[in-house]
Amino acid sequence: MFQTAPCALQSATVKICHLAIVIPARNEAPSVAGVVRRVRAASTGEVIVVDDCSTDATAEEARAAGAIVLSLPVQLGAWGATQTGLRYAIRHGAKSVLTMDADGQHHADSIAILERAQASTNADLVIGSAPERLSRPKRLARLYFRVIAGLEVRDFTSGFRLYSERAARLLSFRHATLFDYQDLGVLMLLKNYGLSVVEAKVNMSERNHGMSRVFSSWSHVARYMALTSMVCLARAGRARRPT
């Protein structure tokens, strides 16, 4: 289904011809290998696991399962790790970049759903969304952000996303580096630059282990809401010409 165009980057050691699949992971040793194997079975994309300074065997597990592993020397959080993957993917010639979680909640066989949505809508970002699984605080947060940021995205916290090359390139730059979370800041930046976002409905599992980092406690939620409101304040209404 992919046209295998000649790879752009000659000097790189690994050439990614079409799709890169970026999986940020912090202390996900129990699940990461299974996720990598299922993804490699379901897609021909190059799998890149970004190890966010894990203290367990995440990197070794991912490497043994056949992924390219990028190891961060300091913990940068989910978005910092994801951006590392985007930078690698763009550097090595990827034409689109899919991101998914390492804990097994996103299904490898749903990758095709996102690819079909991208092919039919030509959107710069396809979000794999499962809005019915949103918890009450997340629903409230969504309402709040819809009011202050004017974003119509339903499952804005979903990390299961397919970026076009243009979106991935835009998000790999410095101006996207200081985001603390991958959701609102990223969506608003894309909106500022006039890039299109669509959602595709997918099934998601409960997390195999661990829990939502953001919505784990009220103090986390308060911090998240405050930081994300600052992002909205910084980005709202800052329209740019499309790159």
Place this chain on the structure above:
Amino acid sequence: MSGVQITSLSIGLLLAATIVYLLRRDHLHGPYAIWWLSMAVVTALLGAFPHVIDHVADELDIGYPPALAFVLAIALMLIKMLTMDIERTRQELLLRRLAQRLALLDAEIKQRNQTPSE
């Protein structure tokens, strides 16, 4: 020289000497050094001539001269703190970009070593 003048002069000179000492030991660099050296000069001067504040306050019709000193000091501290956070933000950006770049280069070196033919 009055008692209060001796006290303020010694505090001002002590502060100025500490800053110059830190500067010469490379604990303050570039723009920070300039800021703190200016502060050292100002504290030493105000220590030597504390009544300057009284005269300025009198010119500005401020009834209680120490209030002028406090307001100026707090304003300068706020400006300094704001510029410190701007600088910290810049450094945080730099740190994150460097950490990411290190991860990218590290992976590429490992790939090169695995495939020496390329």
